[in-house]
Amino acid sequence: MFKKLLVAVFGIGMAFGAAASIADNHADMGGCESCHADGMPSADLAHEAEQCAACHGGLADMDAVHAAHDGMMTxxxxxxxxxHESGADANASCDTCH
Structure with a gap:
């Protein structure tokens, strides 16, 4: 039941955010450098994860769904x-544990 609710809530959020990607929204604020050091992705994306936490707080500081994944995921x-570039499916991450 919880998994279905989580997927439904996540899907609604994705539908509202479909107009512009996360990258597009953040680039409007400060260019690629708002997330990437020197405008280029780091090999392990650790710098990018630090940038997320610097602006949005750590997973432990967020709602229950985010806090439950603290220390396990980025x-x-x-x-x-x-x-739009990667074609990645964010929901695929859920399938590895749930």
Missing amino acids: CNDCHVSHE
């Missing part, structure tokens, strides 16, 4: 920044 595991 923002990029669920929030695919460049949807």
Whole structure:
């Protein structure tokens, strides 16, 4: 039941955010450097995860769904920044544990 609710809530959020990717929204604020050091992705995306936490707080500081994943996942595991380029399915991350 909880998994179905989580997927439904996540799907609604994705539908509202479909107009612009996360990367597009953040680039409007400060260019690629708002997330990437020197405008280029780091090899392990650790810098990018630190940038997420610097602005949005750590997973432990967020709602229950985020806090439950603290220490197990990073923002990029669920929030695919460049949807239009990567073709990645954010929901696929859930399937590895749930």
